[in-house]
Amino acid sequence: MRHRLVHVGKGLTGLLLLVVLYEAGRASGVFPDEAMPSTIAIVTSAFQEVFSGSLGTATGDTLHAWALGLLSACAVGIPAGMALGASRWADSLAKVTVEFLRPVPAVALVPVAVISFGLEIGMQVFLIGFACLWPVLIGTRHGVRAIDPLMIDSARMLGLSRREIAVRVSLPATAPAIATGVRLAASLGVVVAVAAEIVTGSPGLGQYLTQAQQGGDDAAAFAAVLISxxxxxxxNALFVAGENRLAGWQQQSTEGRR
Known part of the structure; x- marks a missing residue:
C-alpha cells in the first residue's frame, strides 16, 4: 500500500508540474493567452460539458467504437497469433503480409474505410480494429513461441489432442503475452478512435473537439483533449491491473529464480 501511495504521489506531482509549466507559458507569453485558456477554465468546461450531456455523449460514442474495434482485433489477432506461433509453415507464409501491413498507419486507410463503410460506426471499428490487430497478433505469436517445448511434449504423452493442447496448455501459458498485447492495443485504439473522428467528422470526442475549435470555444476544445x-x-490503468492479475505469477516466478 505504501509503495502504491508513493507511486500515485509521484504521478500527481508530475501532473502538477505539467500544469505549472503550462500556466507559466501562458503568463510569460510563450503561449498566446487569448487562444490558450487557463487550466481552471479547461477543467470547469470539462465538468460542465460532461455532465450537461454533450461531451459525455461524445465520450460514450468514442468508447463504443473503441470497444468494438478492440474486440474485433482480439477475435482475429489471438487465434491468428496462436496459429502463427504454433506453425512455422503458417508463420513463413504470413510473414511478408504481416510485415507489409503492420507499418501502415490506420489513419492512412480513412479513404478506403469511408468508401467501404461510409461514415457509420463500421468505419471507425475497421480503423481501430486494424490498428489494434498488430500488437495483439504479434504478442500472441511471441507468447506461443516462448512456451517451453517440454510442456507440449508432456501434454502429447498424456494423450491430449491438438485442440486440447491449444486450449489447456498453449492458451493459459500465452495469457500473459496476450494480456500485454491487448493492453498496448487498447491504448493505441483510443488514439486511433479520436484521430479518425477528427479526420472524418464521425461522432465522438474528435468531432466534438473539431466543432468546438471551429466555433471558437477554446476551453471546450481543450476540455475534449483533457477527457481524451x-x-x-x-x-491503460485498467488493462495494467488485468495484466498484473494474469502475469503476476510469471513475475513472482522470475523474482523467485533470482
Missing part, C-alpha cells in the same frame, strides 16, 4: 487523456489513462 483521462480516457487513455483510465484504459
Amino acid at each position: 487523456g483521462v480516457l487513455g489513462l483510465t484504459v
Whole structure:
C-alpha cells in the first residue's frame, strides 16, 4: 500500500508540474493567452460539458467504437497469433503480409474505410480494429513461441489432442503475452478512435473537439483533449491491473529464480 501511495504521489506531482509549466507559458507569453485558456477554465468546461450531456455523449460514442474495434482485433489477432506461433509453415507464409501491413498507419486507410463503410460506426471499428490487430497478433505469436517445448511434449504423452493442447496448455501459458498485447492495443485504439473522428467528422470526442475549435470555444476544445487523456489513462490503468492479475505469477516466478 505504501509503495502504491508513493507511486500515485509521484504521478500527481508530475501532473502538477505539467500544469505549472503550462500556466507559466501562458503568463510569460510563450503561449498566446487569448487562444490558450487557463487550466481552471479547461477543467470547469470539462465538468460542465460532461455532465450537461454533450461531451459525455461524445465520450460514450468514442468508447463504443473503441470497444468494438478492440474486440474485433482480439477475435482475429489471438487465434491468428496462436496459429502463427504454433506453425512455422503458417508463420513463413504470413510473414511478408504481416510485415507489409503492420507499418501502415490506420489513419492512412480513412479513404478506403469511408468508401467501404461510409461514415457509420463500421468505419471507425475497421480503423481501430486494424490498428489494434498488430500488437495483439504479434504478442500472441511471441507468447506461443516462448512456451517451453517440454510442456507440449508432456501434454502429447498424456494423450491430449491438438485442440486440447491449444486450449489447456498453449492458451493459459500465452495469457500473459496476450494480456500485454491487448493492453498496448487498447491504448493505441483510443488514439486511433479520436484521430479518425477528427479526420472524418464521425461522432465522438474528435468531432466534438473539431466543432468546438471551429466555433471558437477554446476551453471546450481543450476540455475534449483533457477527457481524451483521462480516457487513455483510465484504459491503460485498467488493462495494467488485468495484466498484473494474469502475469503476476510469471513475475513472482522470475523474482523467485533470482
